[in-house]
Amino acid sequence: MASSSTNDDREAVLSLAEQAEAEAEAAEAEAAAARARAAKLRAEQAAQAEAEPDVPAEPETAAEPEAAIVEAETDEPEAAEPVEYPADAAPTASRRRWIPPWPVLAVAAAVVAICGLLAASGFMLWTSRQETARQATDAEYAAAARQGVINLMSLDFNQGEADLQRLIDSTTGDFRADFEASKDDFLTVMNESKVVTEADVRATAVEKTGEDTATVLVAASSKVTNTAGAEQNPRAWRLSIDVARDNGQVKMSKVEFVP
Template sequence: MAFRKRPASVLDGERVDDPADDTDFAIDDVLARAEEAEAEAAEAEAIASAARARARALRLRREAQAAVAVAEKSGEPEPAATVETADPIAVDDADPVEKVEPVEKVEEQPEADAAPVRRRLLRPRRVRWRALGVGFAAVVTIALVTVSVLMSIHHRQAQAEQQRAGEFAAAARQGVVTLMSLNFSTAKDDVQRIIDNAAGQFKEDFEASAEDFATVAERSKVITEANVNATAVQSMTDDSAVVLVAATSRITNETGAKQDPRTWRLIVDVVRDGDRIKMSKVEFAP
C-alpha cells in the first residue's frame, strides 16, 4: 500500500528525511481520523439521546395535563402527575465530547396526542346517553303498563254497567207488561202479580186499591194485552234506575170486539229489592 508523503517537518531545527517517519505519520493520521469519527458518532448519539429524553418528557407532561383537565371536568380528584425523567446520558471518560448544543424544540402533534383525550371524553357521554335510554325505556314501559291496567279496569266497569242496565231495563219491561195486561177472568191473580212486582210507595198505594181494581176488571168483562216496544235507561245507580218505556196496549171486550191499539210512554222507577228488581214508581210521560 502506498502512503502519501507528507511535507518536511522541522523538529529542533533539523529536516527529517527518514522514510520510516513517513509511514509512522500516515498511521497516526489514520488513527486521528478514526478517533475524530468516533467522537462525532458519540456526539451524534448524545444529541439523539437528549432529543429522545426531551420528547418523552414533553409527551408525559401533555398526558398529565390532559388527565388533570379530564378530572376537573368530571369532578374527580386530580391524579398525581408523574413525569418520567430521561435517563442520564452516559459519556465515556476515555472519549470526551464537546458540549452538546441545545436541541431544537420538538414540534407538538395536537391531533395524535388529543385522540386519547377525545376517547376518554366520549366514554362518559356514551354512558350518560345509555343511562338516559334505559331510564326512558323504563318510563315508557311503566306508562304502557299503567294504561293497560286502566283500560282493563274501564272495560270491566263498562261491562258491569251494561249488565246492570240490561237488568234494570228487563225488570221495567216485565213490570209494564204485568201492569197493563189484565183478564177479567183472572183479575185477582193479575192484581196479585202486580203487587208482587212492586216496591215502596207504589206497592203500598196499589195494595190499598187492589180489591176495587179487581172488581172493576171483572165487571168490565175486558181483556187487555200489552207489548213493550222499546226501553232506555235514563239514569242509574248500583241499586236503582229510571227507565223510559214505550208500550202498546190493545183492549178486547167479552163479545170479541177489539179496539185500536194505544201507544203509551211511561217513566218507570225500579229498585233492587233483595235478589229481585221491582217497580217503585210509574208515571205517564206527556
C-alpha cells in the first residue's frame, strides 16, 4: 500500500512538471510571435520612410498661429481705464506744473526776502553816502562864505593893501574884477579915514545849491574903531553870499545885503 501511494505522488509531480514545461513552451512561442510581429512592423515603417520624401517637421507653435497671437496679446498689460473727474476738479498737467511743493515755495520766498533786504540795504547805504557828501559840500560852501564875509568886513588901514589883496583872493568872477578895478580908490579911502573894522560871523545857512555853486545866508556883526580910539556900537548885518568853485577852491562871486 505504501509503495502504491508513493508511485501515485511521483506521477502527480511528473504530470505537474510536464504541464509547466508545456505552458513555458507556449509562452515562449507567444513571445517569439510577438517579436516577429514587432520586427515586421519596424520593417514596414522603415520601408515607408524610405519611399516618402523628407518633410521638415513644423514647430508646434506654427500649427496654431492664432492661438500664439492671442497668447501674446493677453501677455500685454491692460490699459488702465481713464478716471473721470469733475470739470472743476480735474488735475491738468499745466496746473500741476505751476503748483510747486511747499519747500520750493519757502525757498523762493526766502530768496525774494533776501533780495528785498539787500536792495533796501543798498538803497539806504547809497542814500546815506549821498547825504554825507551833501553835508560835506554844504559845510565847504558855508565855510567859504564865512571867510569871505570876514575878509570883506575886517579891514585895517595900517595894512590896507594886504587886507585888500586877501579880499580879492577870496572872490571870483565879476565880483573879483570889480574889486581889482577899484583897488586903488578903496585903499585911498581907507588911509584917509584911518578906520579899523572887525567882523564876527554868528551863523550861516546854505539856502540853495547848484553845480559847483551855492547861495549862503550869513548873519554877522561889525565893530568900527577910528584913529581917536572911539568905538562904535556893533552893527548887525544879514547878507546873501553867492559862492562858486574856482580851480578847486570855493570863493565869493556876489554879495547882497538883506534888510
